[in-house]
Amino acid sequence: MDDAQQTPRPFDIVVVPDGRVIGRKSRAFWRWVWALEDIGVFVAVVADDYDNTTTEGRKKMRRDADYAETEWETIRDRTQGGLQEKAELTPAAHIGGRAPYGYRIANKGTPGSYLVIDEDEAKVIKHVYDLVVGEGLNLRKATVRLISEGITARSGKTWTRDNLRDRIMSAPVLDATLVFRGKHAQRDEKGDPIWGDSVRIELPRILTEEQSEELRRKVAETAKHSSGKRWVYPLSGRVVSLCGKGHSGFGYAADREVARFYRCIGNGPKDLAQESCGCSRIDADALEKHVWKHVTAIVSDSERLQELAAEWIGMAAGDTAALVDRIADLDQQIEGMNASMAAVIVAAAKQSKSSDAIEAATAVLNEELQQLQNLRDEAAEWLAEMEESDRYARDLIALASMAKNSFPDMAPEQQAAILSMLELKVTITGPVPDDRRGGVPCTVRAWYAAAGLTVPAAALSDEEWARVAPLLPKGRGGTVRRSVDAIFYKARTGKSWPNVLKETGATIQASKHFNAWTSDGTWSRVNAAMADVEQVPLPELQLLPSMVIEGRVDPSAMLNAEERSRRECR
Ligand SMILES: [Zn+2]
Numbered sequence: 012m013d014d015a016q017q018t019p020r021p022f023d024i025v026v027v028p029d030g031r032v033i034g035r036k037s038r039a040f041w042r043w044v045w046a047l048e049d050i051g052v053f054v055a056v057v058a059d060d061y062d063n064t065t066t067e068g069r070k071k072m073r074r075d076a077d078y079a080e081t082e083w084e085t086i087r088d089r090t091q092g093g094l095q096e097k098a099e100l101t102p103a104a105h106i107g108g109r110a111p112y113g114y115r116i117a118n119k120g121t122p123g124s125y126l127v128i129d130e131d132e133a134k135v136i137k138h139v140y141d142l143v144v145g146e147g148l149n150l151r152k153a154t155v156r157l158i159s160e161g162i163t164a165r166s167g168k169t170w171t172r173d174n175l176r177d178r179i180m181s182a183p184v185l186d187a188t189l190v191f192r193g194k195h196a197q198r199d200e201k202g203d204p205i206w207g208d209s210v211r212i213e214l215p216r217i218l219t220e221e222q223s224e225e226l227r228r229k230v231a232e233t234a235k236h237s238s239g240k241r242w243v244y245p246l247s248g249r250v251v252s253l254c255g256k257g258h259s260g261f262g263y264a265a266d267r268e269v270a271r272f273y274r275c276i277g278n279g280p281k282d283l284a285q286e287s288c289g290c291s292r293i294d295a296d297a298l299e300k301h302v303w304k305h306v307t308a309i310v311s312d313s314e315r316l317q318e319l320a321a322e323w324i325g326m327a328a329g330d331t332a333a334l335v336d337r338i339a340d341l342d343q344q345i346e347g348m349n350a351s352m353a354a355v356i357v358a359a360a361k362q363s364k365s366s367d368a369i370e371a372a373t374a375v376l377n378e379e380l381q382q383l384q385n386l387r388d389e390a391a392e393w394l395a396e397m398e399e400s401d402r403y404a405r406d407l408i409a410l411a412s413m414a415k416n417s418f419p420d421m422a423p424e425q426q427a428a429i430l431s432m433l434e435l436k437v438t439i440t441g442p443v444p445d446d447r448r449g450g451v452p453c454t455v456r457a458w459y460a461a462a463g464l465t466v467p468a469a470a471l472s473d474e475e476w477a478r479v480a481p482l483l484p485k486g487r488g489g490t491v492r493r494s495v496d497a498i499f500y501k502a503r504t505g506k507s508w509p510n511v512l513k514e515t516g517a518t519i520q521a522s523k524h525f526n527a528w529t530s531d532g533t534w535s536r537v538n539a540a541m542a543d544v545e546q547v548p549l550p551e552l553q554l555l556p557s558m559v560i561e562g563r564v565d566p567s568a569m570l571n572a573e574e575r576s577r578r579e580c581r
């Protein structure tokens with residue numbers, strides 16, 4: 012449709028393989044066909060040989076579409092009537108769709124299907140009640156707890172706070188009711204419901220009325236505590252500063268600008284006698300993205316993890332079979348030794364030797380037996396360790412595939428739970444680049460990022476300058492051209508204004524020009540005029556200091572990733 016409204020029109024006839032692709036079973040079909048006809052585009056449907064370029068074809072199409080619509084209405088009437096009756100008469104009736112969380116469908120697939128409590132899900136609901144009402148957690152913290160306890164949502168995926176809120180704070184769970192039709196009951200002109208009035212379906216209770224009330228109150232209360240914009244800082248308490256202290260997250264929203272940071276707790280100490288450590292704040296989005304990318308890369312790399320695990324345990328995987336053979340062999344030897352000992356004892360007894368004499372006779376054998384036994388014990392222990400590492404390797408593979416599939420778009424609270432399991436620690440080892448701006452991106456970069464534009468790859472040629480000059484005010488002695496070059500240079504390199512001015516020979520006027528030209532639209536026009544010259548993307552932002560990222564998947568395997576990021580920007 013969008014294409015059809017363009018001038019010149021890119022086509023005159025739309026050919027579709029089958030009426031269904033344009034929604035024959037609904038009014039959408041006609042809206043579509045007529046809208047196209049209005050602008051002189053005709054539709055030909057290949058499968059049914061419709062063609063609305065002819066009167067005959069149009070008639071046929073209308074006939075079929077009308078028929079389809081009548082049919083659809085009959086089906087709708089029939090199902091709606093049946094459902095209404097069922098909602099009114101069957102206790103805890105299941106009126107279609109998925110069962111609400113906490114419930115499952117009994118007699119599924121039969122007309123008499125109804126909802127009963129799903130014991131597993133009810134357990135989760137009661138657990139959340141305990142966490143929120145008992146321990147005073149808010150829903151976000153309760154979500155983190157569920158994730159770290161390995162409790163998943165119905166889909167088998169990890170919980171998110173929004174999903175948990177939708178499932179637990181629902182009318183079926185808290186009020187034990189399900190409203191059929193509800194607000195969506197269609198009404199005619201007189202206001203009477205067309206298909207029947209909405210029906211309240213009573214469900215068996217999971218929480219008592221008092222518990223539901225308490226839960227509702229507590230959730231509202233904990234939500235109010237952290238009023239306004241709520242942000243999660245998955246790395247809070249996990250970042251160690253240059254001065255050796257931890258970081259905590261903080262953020263603000265002002266002038267439509269949202270900023271989140273991690274700040275060293277030695278910065279602005281509560282005890283005024285103490286001096287501030289002077290550590291710079293770190294851009295939270297950049298740091299979280301960087302760390303999470305690392306964690307995902309490392310945890311997804313199952314081979315590397317297994318190598319680490321094998322190294323840690325001090326064994327290569329794969330020789331369990333040899334060890335099992337050795338143990339069997341030792342068992343046989345021990346058995347043989349026991350038999351020989353028995354034979355010696357029997358022989359000595361027959362010769363009526365004293366117990367001292369018997370002991371002396373078996374002493375050597377006994378010593379040998381003890382050695383065999385020790386060897387066997389050692390081998391068995393070794394085997395157990397190897398089996399353990401085997402199991403561990405399998406877990407790692409499972410973890411790796413999970414990381415590959417679900418880490419990239421994990422919600423912050425899920426990230427926080429994973430990072431806590433990994434005991435993740437980030438140690439800052441260098442200064443934050445360009446800390447005079449505290450990580451706020453420069454305005455030139457921000458403008459290009461917001462406009463979604465790339466930057467000319469090289470300085471303007473005389474020919475290119477001639478093209479943009481008419482769009483700009485006249486300057487004296489080439490000031491305007493130097494400003495244009497400087498702004499492009501800054502966008503291309505991400506260097507700071509002082510460096511840009513030094514390297515391009517422009518004056519501080521360049522920065523003023525940029526502000527003026529972006530606010531009156533001049534800079535947009537300049538970029539539009541340059542759209543066909545070779546372009547490069549914006550440079551990567553260097554907001555992060557160098558750092559070491561460490562974590563452990565398990566006491567036996569260390570994740571260790573060292574990352575250095577270079578200083579630069581603006
Ligand atoms: Zn500090």
